[in-house]
Amino acid sequence: MERKIQNKAVDQKRSSGDYKLLKSPTGIKGFDDITFGGLPLNRPTLLVGSIGSGKTFLAMEYIINGIEMFNEPGVFMTFEEKADELLENVSSLGYDINRLIENNSIYLEHLEIGSNISKEVGTYKIDGLFLRLEQAIDKVNAKRVVLDSLDTLFASLDRHILRSEFKRLFSWLKEKKVTAIVTAELGDVFLTRMGLEELIADCVIELSNRITNQISTRRLRVLKFRGSPHALNEYPFTIDENRLTVFPLISQGLQQKSSTERISSGIKKLDEMLDNKGFYLGSSILVSGTAGTGKSSLLASFANDVCNNNQTCLFCAFEEAPNQIIRNMSSIGLNLQPHVALNKLQFYFARPSLQNLELHFMAIKEIIKSLKPQVIVLDPITNLMTEGPNSDVRSMLTRFIDYLKTKQVTVMFSAAITIGSISQNPSDEGISSMVDTWIMVEDLELEGERNRSMYVMKSRGMDHSKEVREFVISSTGINLIPIKRNKQGILIGSKRVAAEKESKQNGSAENIQHQFSKDGDVK
Amino acid sequence: MINLQKVFNINNRKREKNEFIFELYFAGDTPISLKAANNAKAIFDRHYKNNYALHLFDIYKNPALVERENIIAVPLLVRKSPLPEIRMIGDFSDIQKVKNEFLIR
Numbered sequence: 001m002e003r004k005i006q007n008k009a010v011d012q013k014r015s016s017g018d019y020k021l022l023k024s025p026t027g028i029k030g031f032d033d034i035t036f037g038g039l040p041l042n043r044p045t046l047l048v049g050s051i052g053s054g055k056t057f058l059a060m061e062y063i064i065n066g067i068e069m070f071n072e073p074g075v076f077m078t079f080e081e082k083a084d085e086l087l088e089n090v091s092s093l094g095y096d097i098n099r100l101i102e103n104n105s106i107y108l109e110h111l112e113i114g115s116n117i118s119k120e121v122g123t124y125k126i127d128g129l130f131l132r133l134e135q136a137i138d139k140v141n142a143k144r145v146v147l148d149s150l151d152t153l154f155a156s157l158d159r160h161i162l163r164s165e166f167k168r169l170f171s172w173l174k175e176k177k178v179t180a181i182v183t184a185e186l187g188d189v190f191l192t193r194m195g196l197e198e199l200i201a202d203c204v205i206e207l208s209n210r211i212t213n214q215i216s217t218r219r220l221r222v223l224k225f226r227g228s229p230h231a232l233n234e235y236p237f238t239i240d241e242n243r244l245t246v247f248p249l250i251s252q253g254l255q256q257k258s259s260t261e262r263i264s265s266g267i268k269k270l271d272e273m274l275d276n277k278g279f280y281l282g283s284s285i286l287v288s289g290t291a292g293t294g295k296s297s298l299l300a301s302f303a304n305d306v307c308n309n310n311q312t313c314l315f316c317a318f319e320e321a322p323n324q325i326i327r328n329m330s331s332i333g334l335n336l337q338p339h340v341a342l343n344k345l346q347f348y349f350a351r352p353s354l355q356n357l358e359l360h361f362m363a364i365k366e367i368i369k370s371l372k373p374q375v376i377v378l379d380p381i382t383n384l385m386t387e388g389p390n391s392d393v394r395s396m397l398t399r400f401i402d403y404l405k406t407k408q409v410t411v412m413f414s415a416a417i418t419i420g421s422i423s424q425n426p427s428d429e430g431i432s433s434m435v436d437t438w439i440m441v442e443d444l445e446l447e448g449e450r451n452r453s454m455y456v457m458k459s460r461g462m463d464h465s466k467e468v469r470e471f472v473i474s475s476t477g478i479n480l481i482p483i484k485r486n487k488q489g490i491l492i493g494s495k496r497v498a499a500e501k502e503s504k505q506n507g508s509a510e511n512i513q514h515q516f517s518k519d520g521d522v523k
Numbered sequence: 524m525i526n527l528q529k530v531f532n533i534n535n536r537k538r539e540k541n542e543f544i545f546e547l548y549f550a551g552d553t554p555i556s557l558k559a560a561n562n563a564k565a566i567f568d569r570h571y572k573n574n575y576a577l578h579l580f581d582i583y584k585n586p587a588l589v590e591r592e593n594i595i596a597v598p599l600l601v602r603k604s605p606l607p608e609i610r611m612i613g614d615f616s617d618i619q620k621v622k623n624e625f626l627i628r
Contacts, residue, residue, distance in 0.1 A: 112593055121620045122559075122613035127550035128594035131586050157596065 021227045024072075024144070024179040027065030028058070030246030034231035035222055039203060044170045044180040046200040048192050049207030054218055054239055055183040056081075058207065059146040060090055061244050062181055063106060064097075066144045073105040074144035075136040075178075079152040083110040107140045113152050120158055126165045130172060142178060149183040150196065167199050191223075202226045208234075217358065220246055236396070238358045247358060247399060258282070263375070263410055266305025267298075269480035270439075273456050273465035279437055280461065282408040284401050286432060288417040289441035294452055294473050295414035296320075298441065299377045300329045300336065301478050302412055307339035311374040314367055315347050319380060322347035333477040346371055357396045364400075368409065376404065378413035381431070398434055418442070436460045441471055444492060451493040454480060470496070543567070543575035544604040550597045551583050555614050559598035562615035566622065 023037030032038050039045045039062070049055045056078075063074035078086055086108060091097050100106040109132065137145065154162055173180045182200060184192040186208075191197045197204055204223040209216055220237045222230040237246040261281040265271050271278040279285055287295045296319075306313040317325060325347075326336045339345035348364055368376065381397065404411045415431060418440075432438050438457040443450050454471035456464045469480040470492045484491045484499070491499050547563060549556035560579065567575050582589050582597060592601070602609040602625060615621050 111595060113595075119611045119620070119624050120613050121611055121624075122616040123555060124596045124598060124612045124614065125550055125555065126596050128548075128582060128589045128597055128599070131550075131582055131589045132595075135586060135590070153595070 023228070024066075025070060026062050027069040028061055028244055028246060030235065030237070031220070031244075034220075034235060034246065035225060036229055039179055039181070040225070040228065041179055042174060042177045043202040044173050044182055044200050045203040045205060046192070046196055047181050047183045047205050047207065048186050048197070049183075050186045050209060053207040053209045054237070054244065055207055056086075056148050057239055058244055059148055059181045059183055060095075063144055063146055064090075064095055064100070067100055067105045072143035073107075073140040074146070075107045075109070075133070075140065075142040076146045076148070077109045077111060077133065077136065078148045079111050079113055080149060081110065083108045086110070104140050107136045107142065109136055113156055120161075123161055126162070126169065130169065134176075137176060137178060145173065145178045145180040147180065147182045149185065151185045151192075163195070163199065166196070170200055207237075236358050238362055240359060240362065245362060247396075259408060264305060264309075266302045267478050267480065269469070270454075273467070273469070273480070274437070274459055275462040275464060277462075279410060279459075282405055282410055283436035283460075284404070284434065285410070285412040285437040285439065286417075286435040287412065287414045287439045287441065288432070289414075290416060290418055290443060293441040293443055294471060294478075295416075295441060296325070296379050297329070297332055297334075297473050297478060298439070299379050299412055299414055300325065300334050303345060303375065303377050304329070304334045304336060304339070306375045307336075307342075307344040310344070312344050312346070312371055313339075313375045313377060314364070314371055314373040315345060316364055316376065316378045317347060317349045318352050318378070322349050331475065332473050333475055346373070357393060361396060361400050365403065368404075368407065373409060375410045375412070378411065380414040380416060382414075382416040394431060394434075397431065401434055432457075437464075446490075446492065447495075449493050449495075453483075453492070542605065543571050543602070545575065545577045546580065546601045546603055547577060548580045548582055548588065548592065548594055548597055548599040548601070551581060556598055558614040558616065559600070562618065562621070563600055566615070566618060570622075 022041035023032075023035070023039065024041045025032050025038035026035075047055050047059060060076065063076050066072040066074050076086070081089070087097055097106065097108075101108065111129070111132065133145070136142070150166065170180075170182075182196070184196050186192065186206075187195070191204070191206075201224075203225045206221045206223050208219050208221075210219060211217075218237050218239070219234045221234045222232070235246050237244060259281040262275075262277040262279065263281050264278040265274065287298050289295055300315075303313045303315055315322070315325070320328070322340075326340070329336055336345055340347070346367065348367055350360060350363070352360070364376070381393075401411060417432065437459040439454065440457045441452060441454045444453045445451075452471040452473070453468050455466070455468045458464075468483060470483055472479045472481055481496070484496060486499065545563070545567065547560060549559060564577065567577060580588055582594060588594065592599075596612045598612065598614065600611045600615065609624060611621065611624055
């Protein structure tokens, strides 16, 4: 009978939709995407990670975002750092925490375990902790609670008693209707040292900090989220001066728009090779070739043209300083200085090894947000690749290109990739598959002379030319000259100049056959 | 349930000043609290005779205490005098262990 009544109540609840799992948004960029809304509302979440993986920071960000974005006061209870130390640490990251304390929207408490190292004789309860937590919650009317970290408690007390006491604590937190984050160290045998994951079964998030090739990357993964779908992968995240950001792949990518508008490459002859119109707006263009083939010049020429058309361009230089680029490009007739003065051309210059890739991309994204450029140029991305395992660079780059596509920003980047390097390093090919247009610049060595040549390797969605052209960089700029040939063979470089002279003298061009070499039959 | 505070609060006024002063913090009149008070009293009665004071505090009746005394686990027994302060948690069922801590021979 009793059971029947209970079932009725359950049915009622079900029909009214009360069973929906509600989420407490964290306000952390990317995090709410991979959890589809945030942490489980009014339930404790376990946050595990090794030393220095950013647990405390994520937890603090959750509390502060709660106050600033969602008007939900919070309690931060720490067992590790002293409250004033924590205050210093957090305010050094750009939070005005004093104001929050004065507003009574945050309550920081440090529970000193040191003086509490008491000898245990028999069984006990942790009601002292309950009471302090309750007082803290009531003081600010908290909706969010952080306990950082329980390991410190476990270290000094009997773990069997504590485990059952923590179980009581977590169900008490649920009754109190607060969303809690409990942090813990990563363990060897269990997920956490104390097997806390058995006690908190609702949501488990793991943070890690892995070092590959001397560059460390923070990663976040949702291990478990009872009753809710969540993204399964490990996602890189960063902590910079002010915010924690998680980089999910899922939130982007599918909503890209594909423009049919075109943008000139800045070189008339190159536009000719690309359907006579140039690149697609918002596409990604790779310029590859070995050292000294003129990749940077091509990039700078594109940037220059964009600025000439009264649009803005962001030039990300990973190799040369902006001043050096301006000087060098003036030697080929590209005057970038006025564009810089008019703020149409902005430089982002950083050594790739300065920080990990995510931070570079994040910094660039910040500039994109404020500058809103039509075009972004990266010179070169191969330098970035030294700063992480190739697969990482590729996924970061994919994410970045996806981001640019959603913003309809055309991106052109250079890379020291050649046909030869692909066979040695297959991952290079992966980069080329990400791009829409691939322009190859090469050295042609012929009879003791090196000459540059260029061709369009691929260009999605257009009928591009297959010819190889001589790529001439002079003090007046970049020119692409169709390769001519006569009886002796192909005429490029000094031979072409000599032949031109001769034909001028002869007053006829009959002995020179103008011919476009098709599909690489250059010999 | 008996009122622990009434039953076990012991302050021997026979002497001017007690040499041994203890404080016992507990959370409500629960079996564990009772056990702890009982055990503590038994040990002190036997070894300190009338030369001690035992003050009991219910943290639920006086929640401000938890912060002042930095209490996490209860029952908590604190020897306030003589110094140094000694803190011990539990129900004090292992009498020998308690004696060792307080250097009772």
